[in-house]
Amino acid sequence: xxxxxLPAHLRTLAHIDGEVHLDIAGPVTxxxxxxxxxxxxxMLRGTIRGHDGGPRRAFIRFFACELDLSHDPPDxxxxxxIAAGTEPYLIVGAMAGG
Amino acid sequence: MSGVRVxxxxxxxxxxxxxxxxxxxxxxxGPHFAGWEIYHVKxxxxxxxxxxxxxxxxxxxxxxxxxxxxxxxxxxxxNQFAYQGTPGTHQWYDGTPHPWEFARVWHxxxxxxxxxxxxxxxxxxxxxxxxxxxQSWQELPRLRGHExxxxxxxxxxxxxxxxxxxxxxxxxxxxxxxxxxxAFRSDDAGQTWRPINQGLxxxxxxxxxxxxxxxxxxxxxxxxxxxxxxxxxHWDVMxxxxxxxxxxxxxxxxxxDFGFPIDVHAHEPDTIYVVPxxxxxxxxxxxxxxxxxxSRTGGDxxxxxxxxxxxxNCYVNVLRDAMAVxxxxxxxxxxxxxxxxxxxxxxxxxxxxxxVRDLPAVLxxxxxxxx
Numbered sequence: 001x002x003x004x005x006l007p008a009h010l011r012t013l014a015h016i017d018g019e020v021h022l023d024i025a026g027p028v029t030x031x032x033x034x035x036x037x038x039x040x041x042x043m044l045r046g047t048i049r050g051h052d053g054g055p056r057r058a059f060i061r062f063f064a065c066e067l068d069l070s071h072d073p074p075d076x077x078x079x080x081x082i083a084a085g086t087e088p089y090l091i092v093g094a095m096a097g098g
Numbered sequence: 099m100s101g102v103r104v105x106x107x108x109x110x111x112x113x114x115x116x117x118x119x120x121x122x123x124x125x126x127x128g129p130h131f132a133g134w135e136i137y138h139v140k141x142x143x144x145x146x147x148x149x150x151x152x153x154x155x156x157x158x159x160x161x162x163x164x165x166x167x168x169x170x171x172x173x174x175x176x177n178q179f180a181y182q183g184t185p186g187t188h189q190w191y192d193g194t195p196h197p198w199e200f201a202r203v204w205h206x207x208x209x210x211x212x213x214x215x216x217x218x219x220x221x222x223x224x225x226x227x228x229x230x231x232x233q234s235w236q237e238l239p240r241l242r243g244h245e246x247x248x249x250x251x252x253x254x255x256x257x258x259x260x261x262x263x264x265x266x267x268x269x270x271x272x273x274x275x276x277x278x279x280x281a282f283r284s285d286d287a288g289q290t291w292r293p294i295n296q297g298l299x300x301x302x303x304x305x306x307x308x309x310x311x312x313x314x315x316x317x318x319x320x321x322x323x324x325x326x327x328x329x330x331x332h333w334d335v336m337x338x339x340x341x342x343x344x345x346x347x348x349x350x351x352x353x354x355d356f357g358f359p360i361d362v363h364a365h366e367p368d369t370i371y372v373v374p375x376x377x378x379x380x381x382x383x384x385x386x387x388x389x390x391x392x393s394r395t396g397g398d399x400x401x402x403x404x405x406x407x408x409x410x411n412c413y414v415n416v417l418r419d420a421m422a423v424x425x426x427x428x429x430x431x432x433x434x435x436x437x438x439x440x441x442x443x444x445x446x447x448x449x450x451x452x453x454v455r456d457l458p459a460v461l462x463x464x465x466x467x468x469x
Contacts (some may be wrong), residue, residue: 009133010158010447013174043174047158051178093157 002033003088010091014041019088027070028083030062031074063090073090101468102424103168104442105149106434107136110458114139114169117453121430123443124453130172131163138419138462140206141168145213146466147438150232152203152218160202162218162232175232179220182239188222189251200221205419207262217288219259220249223250223276225288238288240342241274246293246310252381253277253313253332261317265324273327273342278313281329294342299332316418318360321369328370328397330360330418332392335372337397348397353384359421363446364429368396369452371431371447382413390433392447406450407441414439419462426467435458 001071004020011017022036031053038045049056053074057063062069065079081087104115104124111129122158134153151163151172162175179200180251187195190206201221209215215229224242241259250257258277265271270287271295280295284456293309302309304378313332329345331354336345349355354374363369367382370393376384381391388407391400424430431447434440438457441450 008156009155012132013158013161046177047161051180055156057159075362096156 001085002036002082003085003087004033004037005090007018007091007093009093010044013047014043016041021085027075028078029075030069030072030078030089033078033089034074059094061092061095063092064088082091100426102426102430102434103141103146103253103466104422104440104453105139105141105169105462105466106440106454106460107139107151107419107462107465108217108434108438108458108460109135111138111311112153112169112296112455112456115198115310115440115453119426121424121426121442125168126454128368130169131161131460132165134161135202136461137202138464139169140208140464141466142208142213142216144209144211145181146468148208148213148231149206150206150216152187152206154202155302160200162206164232171349176228176234178220179224179226179235180237181242182223182237183243187248188257189249189281191252193251195248195347198224200224201256204258204260205262207264210266210343216271217262217264219262219274219296221256222252223257223259223272223279225259225262227288240289241282241284241291243423244282244293246279249310250276250279253431261314263317263319263324263327265319266321267324271324271341273319275314275318275329277315278311278332280310280312281314281317281327281342294338295345296343297338298336298346299334300332302332315358316360318362318370320362323367325369326396328362330357330372332356332378335360342348348393350393350398352391352400353389353402354447357416358418359416359433361421361423361431364423364425365427366394366429366446368447370397371421372400373421373433381415386411388412388413388414388435390443390447390450403443403447403450405448406443417461419464422463422465422466425466430465432463432465434463436460 002022099120106113111132113128137152139151149165153161162171185198190196205219218226258378261275263273299306327338390403414435421433431443436459
C-alpha cells in the first residue's frame with residue numbers, strides 16, 4: 001500500500017480526508033503513483049502535472065523520506081520505504097506558489 | 099416575488115449573494131473554493147440553476163466548476179485547454195516571439211439558449227467552447243490563428259481574452275476582446291474572425307490607428323440593439339453604431355477616460371456606466387472619490403453618481419469583469435472593488451450601498467435576475 005499526502009487545496013478539490021492509500025501493481029515510481037492517484041481522482045488531472053502524464057507543475061514539489069524528488073526522472077523507483085508504506089509520498093505546494 | 103443572485107469571483111474564493119426583488123437584505127454564501135482565485139462565475143441564460151466558475155491557482159492551475167442548483171453544490175469539470183495544432187508564437191513584452199501558453203480562463207460565457215454550451219476566453223488569448231457542460235473543451239482556433247496573431251502583445255495583466263459577447267439577434271455573430279490585441283468579430287459562430295478596431299487610437303503603440311495592438315479593456319452591448327457596442331479602452335470610452343465596423347470616442351466630460359468596466363442599463367439602451375480610474379499608472383479613482391459615471395445619452399454627457407459611495411480616501415480599483423446589472427424595475431447596478439466591497443444600486447445608479455464588505459479583492463461580478 002502506497003501512502004500519498006496531498007496539499008490541503010487539492011484534498012478539498014478531490015473531497016479527500018487525510019492520506020490517500022493506493023495499491024500499485026508493478027514498479028512503484030512517481031509516474032505510477034500519480035497515474036493511480038489520477039485514475040481514482042480524475043479531478044486532480046492537470047493540477048499536479050500536465051495532462052496525460054505531462055511535466056510537474058512549476059509550483060508543486062514531490063518529497064519522500066526527507067528527500068526532494070521533484071527533479072528526479074518520473075520512472076525512477078521510489079525509496080523502499082514508500083513502496084512498503086512505512087513512509088508517505090508527499091505532494092507539496094511550493095512556498096512560492098500561492 | 100422575483101429575486102437576484104450576485105455571483106462574485108475573488109482572489110481567494112467565490113461568493114454568492116442572494117436577495118428578493120426589494121434588494122434590501124442580502125444573504126452571503128461562501129467562500130466557495132476557498133483559497134483559489136476565481137476569475138469568473140456566470141449563469142446560463144437558458145437555465146438559471148446552471149452556473150460555471152473558473153477556478154485557478156499558481157500551484158495547481160486551472161479547474162472548471164459547475165453547479166446545477168444555483169451554487170448550492172458544485173462539481174469539477176474538464177480542465178484541459180489544449181490549443182489546436184502547433185500553437186506558434188505571439189510577441190512577448192520585449193518584442194521577442196513567445197510560445198502560446200495556456201495560463202487560465204478569464205471569462206466564461208454560457209450560450210444564450212443551450213445550458214450545456216459555454217465559451218471560455220483564456221490567457222494566452224484564445225477562445226474555447228464546450229458543448230457538454232464543461233466536461234471537454236475545443237478551441238475555435240481561427241481567432242488565435244488570425245494573421246495578426248504573431249504580432250499580438252500582452253497587456254500588463256497578461257494576454258487575456260476577457261470579453262465574449264453573443265449577439266442575440268443575428269445568428270452566429272459574436273464579439274471578443276483581447277488585451278492588448280483589440281476587438282474582434284465573428285459572423286459564423288466563431289469559425290472565422292476579423293479585427294474591428296477602426297477609429298481606435300492608442301498612444302501606446304507606434305501606429306496609433308493600427309488594425310491590432312489596442313488595449314481594449316471591456317465591451318458591452320444592450321441585447322435589444324446589438325449593433326451598438328460600447329468600449330472601455332485603456333484610455334478612451336468608445337462607441338460603435340455598426341457592429342464594430344467603426345468607433346468614435348464618447349469620453350466627453352469624464353474626469354478620466356481610463357478605466358476597466360463598462361455596462362448598459364437593462365431597460366435603457368443608451369444609459370451606460372463606467373468607473374473612471376486616474377491613469378494607467380494610478381489604478382484608483384481620481385481624487386480618492388469612488389464615482390460611477392452614468393450617461394443617459396449613449397455617451398459624451400456624463401454625470402457622477404456618488405450617493406452612498408466613499409468620497410474621500412478611496413483608492414480601490416474596479417476590474418473589467420466586476421460590473422453587472424439586473425433586469426428588475428428599476429434596474430439594479432452592481433460592482434465589486436479590489437478592496438473587497440460589492441456595491442449595489444437598486445435605482446439605476448442614483449444611490450448605492452455596500453451589500454458585502456471585506457471580501458478578498460473582487461475579480462468579477464455577475465448578476466442573475468430570478469423569477
